[in-house]
Amino acid sequence: MTVVPMQERHLAALAAIEQACFHAPWSEAMLREELGKGLFLAAEQAGRTVGYVGCQTVLDEGYITNVAVSPDARRQGIAHALLRELLARAAERALAFVTLEVRASNAPAIALYAQAGFEPVGTRRNFYTAPTEDAVLMTRFLKE
Numbered sequence: 449m450t451v452v453p454m455q456e457r458h459l460a461a462l463a464a465i466e467q468a469c470f471h472a473p474w475s476e477a478m479l480r481e482e483l484g485k486g487l488f489l490a491a492e493q494a495g496r497t498v499g500y501v502g503c504q505t506v507l508d509e510g511y512i513t514n515v516a517v518s519p520d521a522r523r524q525g526i527a528h529a530l531l532r533e534l535l536a537r538a539a540e541r542a543l544a545f546v547t548l549e550v551r552a553s554n555a556p557a558i559a560l561y562a563q564a565g566f567e568p569v570g571t572r573r574n575f576y577t578a579p580t581e582d583a584v585l586m587t588r589f590l591k592e
């Protein structure tokens with residue numbers, strides 16, 4: 449498995465992964481708009497696109513938009529590898545922190561982010577819909 453910058457060739461597969469993973473998935477066009485911006489990385493395994501992480505950047509701040517792995521490729525360390533590579537590239541860009549929101553009920557994702565060094569720093573009440581649910585705001589600080 450390799451992690452590379454997201455490219456045009458990944459977009460159709462990533463849009464399909466979005467459809468499989470999220471209630472309000474990003475379209476191929478939305479993903480295309482992020483090409484060359486921020487830190488958007490794709491995971492490839494045996495010639496197949498199996499996941500991605502997206503992180504928009506503003507000055508020295510990083511905001512993870514999505515972490516998604518194809519349902520048939522889960523539990524293989526792909527999300528861990530994506531986060532590890534994202535955090536390495538964020539440090540190279542001298543970002544002060546990387547932050548994200550996660551559904552309060554999504555214990556596996558919260559555990560994944562905690563293992564990657566993210567800490568809960570707040571709650572966004574009723575952030576998600578279908579169903580309505582709070583988000584846990586988690587941040588990984590890269591600078592003191």
